[in-house]
Amino acid sequence: MKRTAIAAGVALAAMGLGPGAFAAPAPIPQQAAAPAGTSNTAPTTAAATPPAAPTSPLLAVDGAPGAVARPGIGQPSNGVFGLQPQVTRNGEFAHWMHNSILFPVITVISLFVLALLIWVVIRFRAQANPIPSKTSHNTTIEIIWTLLPVAILVLIALPSIGLLQAQFRPAPAGAVTLKAIGNQWYWSYQYPDHGGIEITANMLKEKNQVGAGERARTDRDGPRLLATDNRVVLPVGVPIRLITTANDVIHSWAVPAFWIKLDAVPGRLNETSFTIEKPGLYFGQCSELCGARHAYMPIAVEAVTPAQFAAWIRAKGGTMPTPGAASDKVIPQPGADGSAAKAEEGAATANATGPVENATTAAPATTQGASGNPSAAGNAGQ
Numbered sequence: 001m002k003r004t005a006i007a008a009g010v011a012l013a014a015m016g017l018g019p020g021a022f023a024a025p026a027p028i029p030q031q032a033a034a035p036a037g038t039s040n041t042a043p044t045t046a047a048a049t050p051p052a053a054p055t056s057p058l059l060a061v062d063g064a065p066g067a068v069a070r071p072g073i074g075q076p077s078n079g080v081f082g083l084q085p086q087v088t089r090n091g092e093f094a095h096w097m098h099n100s101i102l103f104p105v106i107t108v109i110s111l112f113v114l115a116l117l118i119w120v121v122i123r124f125r126a127q128a129n130p131i132p133s134k135t136s137h138n139t140t141i142e143i144i145w146t147l148l149p150v151a152i153l154v155l156i157a158l159p160s161i162g163l164l165q166a167q168f169r170p171a172p173a174g175a176v177t178l179k180a181i182g183n184q185w186y187w188s189y190q191y192p193d194h195g196g197i198e199i200t201a202n203m204l205k206e207k208n209q210v211g212a213g214e215r216a217r218t219d220r221d222g223p224r225l226l227a228t229d230n231r232v233v234l235p236v237g238v239p240i241r242l243i244t245t246a247n248d249v250i251h252s253w254a255v256p257a258f259w260i261k262l263d264a265v266p267g268r269l270n271e272t273s274f275t276i277e278k279p280g281l282y283f284g285q286c287s288e289l290c291g292a293r294h295a296y297m298p299i300a301v302e303a304v305t306p307a308q309f310a311a312w313i314r315a316k317g318g319t320m321p322t323p324g325a326a327s328d329k330v331i332p333q334p335g336a337d338g339s340a341a342k343a344e345e346g347a348a349t350a351n352a353t354g355p356v357e358n359a360t361t362a363a364p365a366t367t368q369g370a371s372g373n374p375s376a377a378g379n380a381g382q
C-alpha cells in the first residue's frame, strides 16, 4: 500500500510536469532577421542625424546618437527577480525556456522530494514502527525512478541543444562585424567592414573620483559602474557578427539582454552572432576574472536604426560596405604580442580608407588606455 502510494505520487508528478512544461511550442531561436541593405547607401541620413543631439553630452565625447539609459531595460534593477528582458531571438527563447521549463521542473521536483522526506520522517519514525519493514526492493518503483528522470533530462536536452547550436550559428552574409578586444582593464572595438574604425571604451567615473576637466558619469550615461565614455553602436534588425579576442589575459564580453557571453582569449578569435530587435541602451560587464580592475571594464551598447548607424560610422570617419557584400574578411589573428597584429591592421586600414582614419583612432587608444590604468591613484579605493 505504501509502495503504491509512492508509485502513484511519482506518476502524478510526471503527469503534472508533462503537458505544462514541455508541450509549449515556443518561439524558435535563430533565423536572424533579413539583412538590412537599404540603409547602407543613404548619404542624406548622414546629414540628417547629427543635428539630433548637438547639445548631448554624449555626442561631445563619442558621437553616439545619445540614447538615454532606461531603468529595467538592458541593465539590472533593484529588487527584481529573474532575467533581464531579452532583445535577441536566442535570448527570448532562452528566457522562455528558463521560465517555462527549467524553473517549473526544478520547483516541482524539489517540492515533491521535500514532501516525500517529510512523509517518510513522520510516517516511518521508530516510535510509529517498532518492528521495521524488511522490504529491500520493488521492481516497479525502481523502473519508474530510473526512467522518469531520464525522460525529464531528455525533454530538457532537446530545446537546450537547439539553443546551443543557435548560439554558435555563423552570421549570414551582410552581417555587421564587431570585433571586441579585451584589455586590462577596458574594451576596445574595431569595425573591420566599416573602414576599420576603432573605439576604446573606459568606465565613466563618479563625480567625486574625477580630476579637473575629466568627464564624470551622469544618469544619462547609465548606472554607476556600467556607463562608459564611448559606446559601441550597432544597428537594429541587422545580424551582428561578434568576434572577441584579448591583448593580455582572458576576458569575457557579456551583455545579458543579448544573451551573449563570449570569452575573449589572447591569440584566439571567438565568434558568435546575434540580431538586436529593439533600439536602446544595453549594458554588460567583463565576465571573466581578469585582474584587479575586472569589475571596472563595463560594456555599453547603443542599438540604433540602420540609418543612424550609417551616420555614426561616417561621423567616425568610417565607410559603409557595399550593400549585399559578404563581410567575410580575414581578420588578423592577434598573437602573443598583440601589438604586432594591431600594427598590421593599422596598415591595412590606412591603405583602405586613407589617413583620416588614423587621426580618429589614435587619440582614444593612448589617452583612455592610460586612464584605465590602476596606477591612477583615484581608482584605488573603488
Ligand SMILES: [Cu+2]
Pocket: 182, 183, 250, 251, 252, 286, 287, 288, 289, 290, 294, 297
Ligand atoms: Cu576583463
